[in-house]
Amino acid sequence: MFVLLMLFLFKYIDDLIGKGFEWYTIMELIGYQCIVQIQMAMPLSMLLSSIMTFGNLGESYELVAIKAAGVSLRKAMTPLFILVAIFATSSFLFSDYILPVVNLKMGTLLTDVRNKKADFLIKPGIFNNTIPGYSIRARGKNKEGTILYDLMIYDHRGGNTANNVLMAKEGYIYNSPDNSYMILKLKDGIRYEESRTKNSKTYDPRQQFTRFKFKETEQKFDMGSFQQGKTDESLFKSHHAMLNLRQLDMYIDSNHIKIDSMGKAITRTLDTRYNIYSKYFSANQPGLPKVKEAKIKPYKDLVADLVPPEQRTQITMNALSQLNYLKEDLNSRTLEFKDYKTKDIRYRIEWHRKFTLAVSCLLLFAIGAPLGAIIRKGGLGLPVVMAIIFFLIYHIISTVSEKTAKDGAISSAVGMWMAIIILAPLAAFLTYKSTTDSALFDIDQYKLKAEAAWKWIKEKFGKKNKLKESH
Numbered sequence: 001m002f003v004l005l006m007l008f009l010f011k012y013i014d015d016l017i018g019k020g021f022e023w024y025t026i027m028e029l030i031g032y033q034c035i036v037q038i039q040m041a042m043p044l045s046m047l048l049s050s051i052m053t054f055g056n057l058g059e060s061y062e063l064v065a066i067k068a069a070g071v072s073l074r075k076a077m078t079p080l081f082i083l084v085a086i087f088a089t090s091s092f093l094f095s096d097y098i099l100p101v102v103n104l105k106m107g108t109l110l111t112d113v114r115n116k117k118a119d120f121l122i123k124p125g126i127f128n129n130t131i132p133g134y135s136i137r138a139r140g141k142n143k144e145g146t147i148l149y150d151l152m153i154y155d156h157r158g159g160n161t162a163n164n165v166l167m168a169k170e171g172y173i174y175n176s177p178d179n180s181y182m183i184l185k186l187k188d189g190i191r192y193e194e195s196r197t198k199n200s201k202t203y204d205p206r207q208q209f210t211r212f213k214f215k216e217t218e219q220k221f222d223m224g225s226f227q228q229g230k231t232d233e234s235l236f237k238s239h240h241a242m243l244n245l246r247q248l249d250m251y252i253d254s255n256h257i258k259i260d261s262m263g264k265a266i267t268r269t270l271d272t273r274y275n276i277y278s279k280y281f282s283a284n285q286p287g288l289p290k291v292k293e294a295k296i297k298p299y300k301d302l303v304a305d306l307v308p309p310e311q312r313t314q315i316t317m318n319a320l321s322q323l324n325y326l327k328e329d330l331n332s333r334t335l336e337f338k339d340y341k342t343k344d345i346r347y348r349i350e351w352h353r354k355f356t357l358a359v360s361c362l363l364l365f366a367i368g369a370p371l372g373a374i375i376r377k378g379g380l381g382l383p384v385v386m387a388i389i390f391f392l393i394y395h396i397i398s399t400v401s402e403k404t405a406k407d408g409a410i411s412s413a414v415g416m417w418m419a420i421i422i423l424a425p426l427a428a429f430l431t432y433k434s435t436t437d438s439a440l441f442d443i444d445q446y447k448l449k450a451e452a453a454w455k456w457i458k459e460k461f462g463k464k465n466k467l468k469e470s471h
Contacts, residue, residue: 015110035099036102038094043357050367052380054370055378055379063376101242122136134153134221166191166192167191176220190213240343240346243350248350345412349416364391370430374434393423397419398419
């Protein structure tokens with residue numbers, strides 16, 4: 001969980017640093033992310049814990065004692081299978097009831113965090129443009145950053161030209177009681193204003209120029225864009241990751257109705273525009289009235305043979321305009337159809353994901369337990385390496401197949417269950433090997449086999465060389 005959480009923080013570090021968030025906002029976001037990452041952490045933890053547990057039992061010869069007592073490994077694993085089944089059922093209920101709500105809460109909070117601007121920060125000698133409509137520069141500031149020296153403020157709210165400039169020797173920054181405004185208390189300064197008519201495009205030597213001198217004044221800045229807003233959660237409720245099984249079924253059905261209606265509308269458009277939908281060519285089409293095929297005279301040039309010369313240009317132009325209209329209509333409908341089809345794929349993928357999380361816990365336990373019994377190593381050494389290898393295999397297969405399903409190359413069911421389908425025979429093979437006391441990962445055994453093979457090769461080639469020498 002710590003590693004997965006660090007990956008999340010590294011991804012969104014630019015959106016979190018320098019924005020003045022309260023500590024509870026960061027902790028709330030981290031808490032939501034921890035809950036979301038359970039769907040990846042739980043299968044990995046099942047795999048790692050099962051390898052470590054049975055590796056420790058094998059290393060201390062407790063599995064040998066269990067088998068010597070007449071208890072098979074499959075029977076000894078039964079209580080753990082029941083425990084993992086309880087975990088898998090809990091994970092299914094978690095992914096159906098808790099995870100959609102957490103995704104909704106985290107999605108809205110992450111949107112607010114990313115939309116919030118960085119805190120107002122003045123660096124000496126550099127213009128700051130974070131406040132909309134203003135450019136502020138200070139030559140220096142005190143250690144606390146509350147007092148600024150030799151200030152220059154450009155007001156761009158009236159346009160792009162810098163026709164409003166304020167300069168002051170000193171400025172004190174503080175916030176309003178509701179933190180919606182930043183107030184800059186200025187001392188000993190001058191304000192220059194240049195009034196120019198909106199319609200004036202040429203230089204006017206008589207335009208008004210005003211200069212104000214002040215001992216003390218206040219400049220108020222709206223800090224609404226720096227405050228963390230609250231996004232309406234209803235904007236994200238239709239997202240596929242924020243729906244449970246019942247809602248996904250409802251959205252899949254409604255989206256399927258829209259897809260069917262879109263297909264019927266396209267068919268009606270084609271039937272209306274193409275009067276050439278002829279009874280001659282539709283004789284053998286399924287679902288259409290069967291009529292006898294008419295013998296059509298072959299033409300070398302249909303337009304030249306049938307259309308009079310004075311009507312050819314008009315007919316050709318009418319046909320082209322009809323085709324252009326039909327093409328534009330179909331292009332717009334195709335984009336809309338693709339949008340509905342993409343939603344349908346995402347909804348179906350999320351529907352299957354509710355079940356694959358539970359089944360993956362059972363699958364990876366079925367791989368990890370016999371694997372630990374075979375390698376007979378406990379602790380955090382070899383078991384961690386083996387767990388990472390097998391989990392990476394599972395994660396890569398599931399990620400690639402899910403992406404392929406999102407692209408529409410394979411069905412959603414096959415894409416989401418591909419990793420489980422591929423690794424299930426491996427789990428059965430490892431279980432068989434562990435029950436038969438196979439030394440599948442025993443390096444010494446492979447060394448002996450390699451030495452025996454090398455000895456056989458040497459003897460075989462040695463006999464051939466002796467036969468050649470004798471001849």
